[in-house]
Amino acid sequence: MAATTQRELAVNKDIDSVWNFVSDMSNWASKMPGYQxxxxxxxxxxxxxxxxxLGPFQRSIVVDVHVVSWDSPTGVVFNIKGRYEPFTGGGTYRAEPAGTGTMIVLDFSAQPGGSMATMITPLVGPVLERIADQFSSNLAQELxxxxxxxAPAKTKTTTRRGLFKRLAQKIRAWLRSLRAG
Known part of the structure; x- marks a missing residue:
């Protein structure tokens, strides 16, 4: 039920200049697509x-953002939660010097909850992709x-059915290896 994706950015600013921008949550918020x-x-x-x-739906939402850790100047770990909507998620920011610039890796995740989760799950991956693309582009432009x-734009959506299917495949393979041995 969770979707994850990753983006990489190459910026022409040194890691300390990038950290000066990143360490202010107001800068992150204003770069989000649909920012109000x-x-x-x-x-x-x-x-x-x-x-x-969200495809057929468009609405304003309030997202509570909690920074779990600030690791100056190379990392941030954060969690998000819908204040009125049943979803959770999070992500990481990682940076390292690259010549005179900085290489940034952004990871994002989102998971719907509540009674509508099974209906909303197919929308989460594409919406997360679009948000990650727009946010990364806005951040890259600013920096x-x-x-x-x-760079691989990796999106992975995991459902219970997928987990059970993989588990069943592993059990079958294990049983076949027992019979063959």
Whole structure:
């Protein structure tokens, strides 16, 4: 039921300049697609109001963002939760020097919850892809960089059915190996 994706960016700023931008949650919020407003609650918590397009549905949502860890200047780990909508997610920001610039890797995940989760799950992957593309492009533009072409845009959606199917395949393979041995 969770979808994950990853983006890579190459920016023409040194890692400390990038960290100066990244370490301010207001900068992240304003680069989100559909950004309407945000509120800083504490050093680690904020609430973002976004207009999200879910294919047939479009609406404003409030997302509570909690930074789990700040690892200056190379990393951020964060969790998100819909304030009024049943979904959770999170992600990471990782950076490393690359010549005179910085290489950034962004990981995103989202998982629907509640009674509509099974109906919404097929939309999560494509929506997460679109949000990751737009956010990464906005961030790259702000930091004088670009999204790395050819970098794998990995999206993976895991459902219970998929987990059980893989488990059953492994059990069958194990049983076949026992019979053959």
């Amino acid at each position: 407003s945000h509120e800083i609650i504490s050093d680690d918590d904020s609430a973002w109001t976004l207009n999200v397009d 004088d960089g670009k999204v790395v072409e050819g």
